[in-house]
Amino acid sequence: MNYVIMQQRNSYLIGKAFKNYLAASVLTVAATQVAGIVDASIVGNLIGPDALAAVNLSKPLLQAFFAVSICYISSTTMMAGIAIGKGDKTKANKLFTFSLIVSLVLGALFILSGLLTFNPLSQLLCSSDNLRTQTNDYMFVTILSVVPQLLMYAFHQYVTVDGSPKLVTRAVIVGNLFNVLCDILFIKYFGWGIAGAAWATFIMYIVCVVMVLPHFRKRGTLRLCMPHRGDIDYAQILTYGLPLFFSTILLSVQFVGNNYVAGTYLGDNGLIALAVCMQLLSFSMIILTGTLRTIQPVGSILRGLDDERGMKFLMLKAYKFQCVCLPVLAAAMVFFPRQLGTLLGAGDEASMQVVAEALPIFSLNVVMQALLYNLIPVYQFYNRKRLTLILSFGQTLLPMVGFWLLEGGWIGFFLGQAAVALAVLVGNIMVMRKDKSLLPLFLIPKGNDKEVYDVTIETTIEALGKCRRELSQFLQSHKIDSVTAGRCVLCAEELVQNIIQHGHAHCVDLRATERVISIHDDGKPFNPLEYKAEGEGLGLKIVHSSQMDICYDFRFNQNMITIRIEGSSPALGDK
Numbered sequence: 001m002n003y004v005i006m007q008q009r010n011s012y013l014i015g016k017a018f019k020n021y022l023a024a025s026v027l028t029v030a031a032t033q034v035a036g037i038v039d040a041s042i043v044g045n046l047i048g049p050d051a052l053a054a055v056n057l058s059k060p061l062l063q064a065f066f067a068v069s070i071c072y073i074s075s076t077t078m079m080a081g082i083a084i085g086k087g088d089k090t091k092a093n094k095l096f097t098f099s100l101i102v103s104l105v106l107g108a109l110f111i112l113s114g115l116l117t118f119n120p121l122s123q124l125l126c127s128s129d130n131l132r133t134q135t136n137d138y139m140f141v142t143i144l145s146v147v148p149q150l151l152m153y154a155f156h157q158y159v160t161v162d163g164s165p166k167l168v169t170r171a172v173i174v175g176n177l178f179n180v181l182c183d184i185l186f187i188k189y190f191g192w193g194i195a196g197a198a199w200a201t202f203i204m205y206i207v208c209v210v211m212v213l214p215h216f217r218k219r220g221t222l223r224l225c226m227p228h229r230g231d232i233d234y235a236q237i238l239t240y241g242l243p244l245f246f247s248t249i250l251l252s253v254q255f256v257g258n259n260y261v262a263g264t265y266l267g268d269n270g271l272i273a274l275a276v277c278m279q280l281l282s283f284s285m286i287i288l289t290g291t292l293r294t295i296q297p298v299g300s301i302l303r304g305l306d307d308e309r310g311m312k313f314l315m316l317k318a319y320k321f322q323c324v325c326l327p328v329l330a331a332a333m334v335f336f337p338r339q340l341g342t343l344l345g346a347g348d349e350a351s352m353q354v355v356a357e358a359l360p361i362f363s364l365n366v367v368m369q370a371l372l373y374n375l376i377p378v379y380q381f382y383n384r385k386r387l388t389l390i391l392s393f394g395q396t397l398l399p400m401v402g403f404w405l406l407e408g409g410w411i412g413f414f415l416g417q418a419a420v421a422l423a424v425l426v427g428n429i430m431v432m433r434k435d436k437s438l439l440p441l442f443l444i445p446k447g448n449d450k451e452v453y454d455v456t457i458e459t460t461i462e463a464l465g466k467c468r469r470e471l472s473q474f475l476q477s478h479k480i481d482s483v484t485a486g487r488c489v490l491c492a493e494e495l496v497q498n499i500i501q502h503g504h505a506h507c508v509d510l511r512a513t514e515r516v517i518s519i520h521d522d523g524k525p526f527n528p529l530e531y532k533a534e535g536e537g538l539g540l541k542i543v544h545s546s547q548m549d550i551c552y553d554f555r556f557n558q559n560m561i562t563i564r565i566e567g568s569s570p571a572l573g574d575k
Contacts, residue, residue, distance in 0.1 A: 009454045011313040012507045013520055017298050017556035018317040024165035026290030028172045033286055035176030039183060043197050046187045047134075051194045054134035057126045058142055060252060065110065065146050067248040069153040072102055075240030077157040078300045078380065079233070080222075084161070085304020087551050087562055093225035098232050099154045100224075107147030114143035134194045141198030148205035159212045161297040162222050163555040171211035179204035220553065240380050243392035250396035257400045265408030266354065273354040276344045277362045277410075280333060281369075287325045288370040291318050295377045298556065303381040305518060307511065308445045309454055311378065315442050318374055326367045333363035358410045365413035369395060372420055378442050387427045387443075394420035450477075453512040459500045468493050471512060475565075478514040484566050491548050492517055495561055499523055503559070517563040526559060527552045 044052040076095045083091040114121065118140070126135040156168045179200050186196025215221055258278075262270040295318055302310040332340065341355035372391060379388045398419050402412030432438055437446050453474040457467050468489055475485040492510065496519060499505050503523025511518045528543055529552050543550070549564040 008456070009309060009509050009511065010456045010507075011317070012456065013509050013522060013556075013558060014298075014302075014310050014313040015317055016522055017558065018294060018314060018321075020557055021160075021165050021294040021298055022290060022321065024169045025160075025293035026286060028165075028169045028293070029286045029289045031169070031173045031176055033282065035179060038180055039176075039197070039201075042180065042183045042187070043194070046184070047194060047197075050131055051134055051197070054126075054131050054138050054194055055197065057131065057135050058138050060125060061114075061139065061142055062149075063248065063252055065149055066153075067245050068106060069103070069150050070248050071241035071245035072237055073099055073150075073154050073157050074244055074296070075237045077161045078240055078296055078377070079236060080158065081161045081297055081300025082304035082381075084553070084555070085301040085307075087564075089222075090225060091231070093223050094227035094231050096158050096222045097224045098227050099158065100151070103150035103154045104147065107150045110146040111143055114146075118143075137193065137195040138198045141195055141202060145198070145202040145205060148202065148209060152205045152208045155209055155212050158222055159215050160293065161300065162215065164212075164215050165293075165297070167212055167215055171208045174211055175204040175208035178207045239383070239385060243376065243380070243388045247392040247396055250393065254396050254400045258403060261400070261404045261408055269351045269354045270408060272346055272351040273341075273358040276341055276346055276355050277358055279344050280329070280340065280359070280362075281366055284326065284329055284366045284370060287322060287329075288373055291322060291370075291374060292377060294318065295374070299377055299381055301555065305511075306513075307518075309452075311381070311444050312439060312442065315374070315378055315444070319371070322370055322374065326370055330363040330367050333359040333366070361410040362413060364411075365399060365417055368414060368417035368421065369399075372417065372424065375424065375442070378444065382443060382445075384427075384431065384443055387424060387431075390423050390427060391420065394423060451513065453510075455510055457496060457508045457510055459505060459508060461497070461500065464493065464496055464500065467496070467510060471510070471517075474512060475514075480514065480565065487548060488517060488563060488565055491543055491550070491563060492519060494543050495519055495528060498526075498528065499559070502526075505559075515565055517565065519559075519561040519563075521559050522557065523559060525554045527554070528561070 040052060040055070043055060076099045080092040080095040083089070083095065118136075122132065122136050122139060125139070126132055156171070159165075160168050182200035182203050183197055186192045186200055190196060192199065216223070255278075258274055259271065262274040266273070295314060299311060299314055302314060337356045337359035338352055340359060341352050346352050346355045372395060376388055376391050379391070395417065397416075399413040399416030402414075402416035402419070403409070404412070406412040406415075428441060428443065431443055432440065438444065439446050453471060455467060455470070457463050471492060472485060472489045475488060476482070480488070492512075496508055496510065499508055499519070499521045503521060503526055505521035505523030508519065508521045511520075529550060549566075551562040551564075553560045553562075
């Protein structure tokens with residue numbers, strides 16, 4: 001039986017979810033970057049340049065902790081998001097609990113090993129006897145802070161995927177304010193020196209954790225649930241986590257290598273110009289990291305719903321945002337290199353000349369890096385392992401290699417990124433030769449309109465009537481028996497009608513496969529399954545008595561209702 005879709009789903013609700021998460025994510029990253037600059041300024045001014053150097057010498061420790069946390073926290077939160085999308089909240093709870101346990105165990109191991117190897121570690125990180133005392137003071141507290149640091153990363157990632165990104169933003173802002181205030185208090189008034197700066201950071205981690213704990217008091221949020229043997233897919237954790245782990249580790253290699261090339265071929269002025277370039281690259285990371293922290297939670301849930309059209313909408317929104325922001329930054333680097341160099345402390349005229357030469361060319365690298373790195377999460381969602389590794393390794397190593405081969409030629413950074421882009425293009429061609437149903441670049445399945453009924457319903461009763469007929473035709477075309485199809489259609493109709501009449505929604509999306517019907521809207525939060533008030537409407541009485549398998553969630557500031565069709569797989573959203 002053929003059927004005609006009255007109106008394919010539009011990107012309105014995905015766009016609202018993207019904007020909601022993006023604003024919070026960008027503010028979180030920006031607050032962290034600004035606080036880091038302010039923190040460094042306070043340490044340098046209140047203690048001296050030697051203290052600032054001691055902090056920098058200890059950074060490899062923080063980078064190592066962060067790399068380890070990326071490996072298991074980012075991967076398990078993506079897996080938890082997919083589980084939430086499939087309606088398997090128990091699995092999401094077990095992944096959440098697993099991450100907290102690993103954070104505690106790894107944190108304890110880091111502390112123990114760090115204290116046992118403290119002197120050799122100190123000699124490895126600091127070769128200067130003049131800086132040794134201050135470096136040791138800072139390192140000691142840094143090692144002790146690893147447990148709250150890992151817990152902060154875990155809680156913040158899970159609270160974000162659990163639907164409260166703005167709470168994480170508030171926690172980061174308040175935590176960094178505590179860091180700055182404690183820096184002043186401990187250094188200036190308590191006289192703790194560089195150790196005071198480390199203890200201020202320790203307190204920041206604690207505040208960031210405490211700030212997000214109230215999230216878990218709300219009903220329907222993630223809960224502790226002890227995983228049993230076989231509950232955790234360790235191979236999948238490594239598949240998702242290792243590329244990000246290696247990418248983070250290799251950033252340190254890139255930093256050292258770039259400094260060596262600049263110092264060897266361009267001298268001190270080249271090192272200064274490189275420092276300016278890296279500062280602006282860090283600024284671009286506000287845009288890039290904010291986008292990635294939006295794609296990961298929203299995309300993981302869409303992946304769990306097998307919502308390929310929604311994933312396409314999400315990626316297009318991400319690229320549209322970056323294509324607006326990145327050219328502005330690039331234009332500033334092209335047209336105002338001297339002003340930027342002055343702002344970032346480039347120094348004398350000789351250094352400024354190298355900066356003026358470097359920034360316009362380096363701007364190409366900044367744009368290309370962000371546009372390519374966006375692809376990593378979508379490739380992870382669809383198990384494009386080789387392409388993920390190409391991006392993770394290539395983007396950290398090839399620009400450095402290009403810079404080295406051209407003996408400090410700034411265009412080498414861009415040529416390295418271009419080589420990565422070429423490799424990704426070749427990979428795309430090879431994958432699409434095997435499966436022509438994929439969307440180019442993103443490699444997302446295009447979906448088949450005959451297999452999925454996917455519409456945006458106008459918030460009118462007339463539009464609902466048309467949708468009812470189309471949904472009935474769709475289910476019948478997939479050989480759903482008439483009794484089951486009738487109950488599904490009636491239940492969906494009553495739920496949508498309730499949304500239109502009482503939810504004050506601007507938009508209602510309805511998506512159906514032969515296994516599941518999903519209804520999303522941006523109306524006020526309302527769980528129809530828990531509404532038992534006396535005198536409830538006839539529509540909700542019909543829903544309650546339908547005996548359909550219905551799930552409700554409020555996520556992305558949207559109501560999300562899922563109806564599982566009898567006889568389908570228990571993994572909601574599977575096709």
